Amino acid sequence: MKKLHIIGLGLLGGSFGLGARQKFPELIITGTDANQKNLAEALTLGIITEAKEKPDADTDLVILATPADTLGDLVLKTLEQVNENTLVFDVGSTKAKLCALLTDHPKRSQYLAAHPIAGTEYSGPKAASADLLDKKVLIICELEKTDLHLKEKAYQLFEALNLKLRFMDPEEHDRHLAFVSHLSHISSFMLGETVLQKMEDDKNIFDMAGSGFASTVRLAKSSPAMWAPIFTENKENILNAMDGYIANLTAFRDKIAAEDSKGLFDEMAEINKIRDILDLGK
Amino acid sequence: MKKLHIIGLGLLGGSFGLGARQKFPELIITGTDANQKNLAEALTLGIITEAKEKPDADTDLVILATPADTLGDLVLKTLEQVNENTLVFDVGSTKAKLCALLTDHPKRSQYLAAHPIAGTEYSGPKAASADLLDKKVLIICELEKTDLHLKEKAYQLFEALNLKLRFMDPEEHDRHLAFVSHLSHISSFMLGETVLQKMEDDKNIFDMAGSGFASTVRLAKSSPAMWAPIFTENKENILNAMDGYIANLTAFRDKIAAEDSKGLFDEMAEINKIRDILDLGK
Structure with a gap:
């Protein structure tokens, strides 16, 4: 795994960035945030090394960490942008609508529906921390619909971050x-x-x-x-x-x-x- | 202050006992609890040094720390038992009914209505700790109705335990x-x-x-x-x-x-x- 791209650099997206950097110091982490102040802070805090509107074609993993109601459009858009070696996963708190939206998508196998049970009452890049996800539960839905090889990229990250995986259907x-x-x-x-x-x-x-x-x-x-x-x-x-x-x-x-x-x-x-x-x- | 008596040796009564012992090692602390298991534990834990049904006549302070609906009868009974140099205070979470009950009592000046804003979700003597009350707020109601000299005995204890006093009417x-x-x-x-x-x-x-x-x-x-x-x-x-x-x-x-x-x-x-x-x- 060489390149990670994070869209949405708040509490969760930022914690994935900081955690990934700690475990994989060589990893190139790019990312973006609709809020310019958050984007600037994420660069200062070292959550990402470079601001990029969209992921490079050879990005291994794209994490979508924006508000729940924006994830549907964002998954569709991102799947269009990436090549066949990229896995896209979201960390949203609701899963049924998203999974239903993707059911018949030609690139469904490049998407993984995830939800880490981790957070605090604070938000934004400054609330992020490298150990927020440590030993937390990560719920994965419809695992069987994701490509076996691409899944490995996400697993590598989840394992390094000490996430405990649980599987269930989105409903x-x-x-x-x-x-x-x-x-x-x-x-x-x-x-x-x-x-x-x-x-x-x-x-x-x-x-x-x-x-x-x-x-x-x-x-x-x-x-x-x-x-x-x-x-x-x-x-x-x-x-x-x-x-x-x-x-x-x-x-x-x-x-x-x-x-x-x-x-x-x-x-x-x-x-x-x-x-x-x-x-x-x- | 030489003698303290505590009725109700749970979380709050027990913490007053442990805190008082720490600050006044010479103090004789007697007490009782309707629950025999609690009473035995309180002795083992050193909350009290001797089990006594009722306070000795020369007790300086009596603390009432039983459930809110038992305090009315208990204050009346205790005021009858003690001599004129004893101050009785309760630590109940409700104050209006108690203060109303005591309004015209001949020994009203020997009673102080108090409520420490301190606790945990646990209960019983084992949940008590010497520092539970440290830096916590203690609300006192109708302060002016308590005898000036007797009040000093309670103040000595409150100060030693680092309680922060607030005054308001019971309603x-x-x-x-x-x-x-x-x-x-x-x-x-x-x-x-x-x-x-x-x-x-x-x-x-x-x-x-x-x-x-x-x-x-x-x-x-x-x-x-x-x-x-x-x-x-x-x-x-x-x-x-x-x-x-x-x-x-x-x-x-x-x-x-x-x-x-x-x-x-x-x-x-x-x-x-x-x-x-x-x-x-x-």
Whole structure:
């Protein structure tokens, strides 16, 4: 592997660049970003060595790391630009629409649908780090549709970055992620909003916030440019998750209103089971 | 200060004990817990030096650290047991009902209403630590109703533990805490519940959970024995906070359903302001 091209030099694209440079010091890494400030920062930070609008013909790997709603057009455009020895993969948070779009594409075998479960509430090249992806899960969808030899190029990178591969179909991916990632972000944003609204009457409300609040509201700092497209791209699954969440909140609210102490206790004791499940993953 | 007595030897009561022992090695610390296992552990861990049902007559300070709904009766009972040189303070998460109950009590001046903004999702004596309270905020309500000289005993302890004191009236305390603490716990419990329900169909859902989910669901590990009473004690304020939260979720849901990308972006960009506010507190 000699040449890597990255489109979208934010948190994820930038971390792939920094990680790849650390593991493959000889690798030529080119790239671009629609935002000129991000592009300049990515050069300064050494995420890429050269700014290039499009990948060279002999590029081994192209990583697409732009917002979810831009990836469809970008995959199509990029597949047109590259020659037959190039593998293109995206790192978007939604997979079903993308995979459906590519199903009958003549160059489908040059595309790999990937999603690393890694991130922070910060965004942009400055938020990127060489070890963001270290030991994180990377979900791959429709692996069998990608060319066996081209796949090796991506695997070489994934292995070097210590990514742990998981395989599933794109619909399953989107359904799962709505619950364990997208809903978390929404619950956090809405918590932040509710407390900000309250602050309009009570100025000093944040003085009283402890580590529990900081933890639950952390994701409300996340990038709207990244998340708004995810919410619309994965609409059906997210609405399903939100409806379940709102129904649970409403039922819990009614238990509090009825001062049903035993009901509240039992429900929370049941939810405590999540301890074992979360600890199992460690 | 020679003698300290702690009733309720869990996370908070235990941390007061361990912290006090570290700062005042000569201090005699007695205490009790309704749970015999907790009591035995507290002795083993050195939280207390002797188990005692009730405080000695010459005890300087009594700390009440039992669940919120038990504190009313416990304050009344304890004030009856102690002599005029003892100060009794509680560390409960709700303050309005307690302060109202004590308003016309003949020994009101021997009571201090306190609430340290400190905790973790774990509970019991083993979760206690000598530095849990270090540099944390301690809210004190109706300070003027406590005897000036007795207050000094508590201040000596608070200062040694590096607690940062804040003063407010009990209603304000309960209103604020419903938003910045109690609602966080509910949002987290309900998130955990929603994902556990989903797991019934999709066994491997937690494989895909990243650090964002771990952060927002952390409080769902919290103790039901502690939290059920808080929710009923602070019912009105919590229902108010939850109604705001559910209304925000419902409106956000409708924006997703309408694929209102701009509306979603703008709303999240507005909520991002919480970054500056949270960072300000650092």
